[in-house]
Amino acid sequence: MTIPIIIITAIVSIMSLNNRALMDKLQFNPYNTYHKKQWYRLITHAFVHADYMHLFINMLVFLSFGIAVEKMFGELKLIGIISNPTFHFVTLYLGGTIIASLTTLKKHKDNYYYNSVGASGAVSAIVFTSIFFQPLSNLYLMGIIPIPAIVFGVVYLVYSNYMSRKSTDNINHDAHFIGAVFGFIYPLLIDPKLFKIFLNQLGLWVN
Numbered sequence: 001m002t003i004p005i006i007i008i009t010a011i012v013s014i015m016s017l018n019n020r021a022l023m024d025k026l027q028f029n030p031y032n033t034y035h036k037k038q039w040y041r042l043i044t045h046a047f048v049h050a051d052y053m054h055l056f057i058n059m060l061v062f063l064s065f066g067i068a069v070e071k072m073f074g075e076l077k078l079i080g081i082i083s084n085p086t087f088h089f090v091t092l093y094l095g096g097t098i099i100a101s102l103t104t105l106k107k108h109k110d111n112y113y114y115n116s117v118g119a120s121g122a123v124s125a126i127v128f129t130s131i132f133f134q135p136l137s138n139l140y141l142m143g144i145i146p147i148p149a150i151v152f153g154v155v156y157l158v159y160s161n162y163m164s165r166k167s168t169d170n171i172n173h174d175a176h177f178i179g180a181v182f183g184f185i186y187p188l189l190i191d192p193k194l195f196k197i198f199l200n201q202l203g204l205w206v207n
Contacts, residue, residue: 129186
């Protein structure tokens with residue numbers, strides 16, 4: 001599902017970048033979402049992006065981790081924990097999209113001028129599900145410096161929380177933080193016993 005989602009997102013994003021009315025219709029505007037009951041915006045905003053660089057970065061990260069998470073869900077099917085990996089992958093992605101937006105909805109529901117776009121909440125969910133299953137795998141900071149995934153995860157959460165409180169840029173750090181947390185706990189929603197896998201990877205559990 002990673003490739004189809006990337007293709008759909010790319011098409012919709014490019015269309016919206018060339019059609020202001022479409023962008024206005026699909027972006028996450030908490031005021032219209034809440035007061036006009038346009039709940040679809042909780043999902044559609046993930047398929048539009050602020051510019052081509054925003055689209056490229058989100059989809060590149062999603063490609064890198066999405067395929068890995070699909071493989072992980074496939075392995076869960078092989079050992080009998082889940083029966084439909086595609087269902088769980090789509091639920092994780094769309095669930096990350098929606099849940100990552102709820103804090104923003106509450107915070108800005110009366111602000112008509114606030115808008116947010118991008119798949120960052122969903123992508124953060126995918127990344128942190130990957131971290132759950134492979135916490136000691138190396139991620140490469142700036143594409144060069146290796147850092148254990150679990151360390152990256154902690155730094156990412158601390159940074160996102162700090163920047164959310166600071167609120168000095170136009171990035172929705174709340175979505176990053178909430179999406180990441182959702183992605184990390186999603187395996188536990190499938191089966192709480194999967195926490196043993198996380199502990200085993202850290203060397204903290206012996207069967």
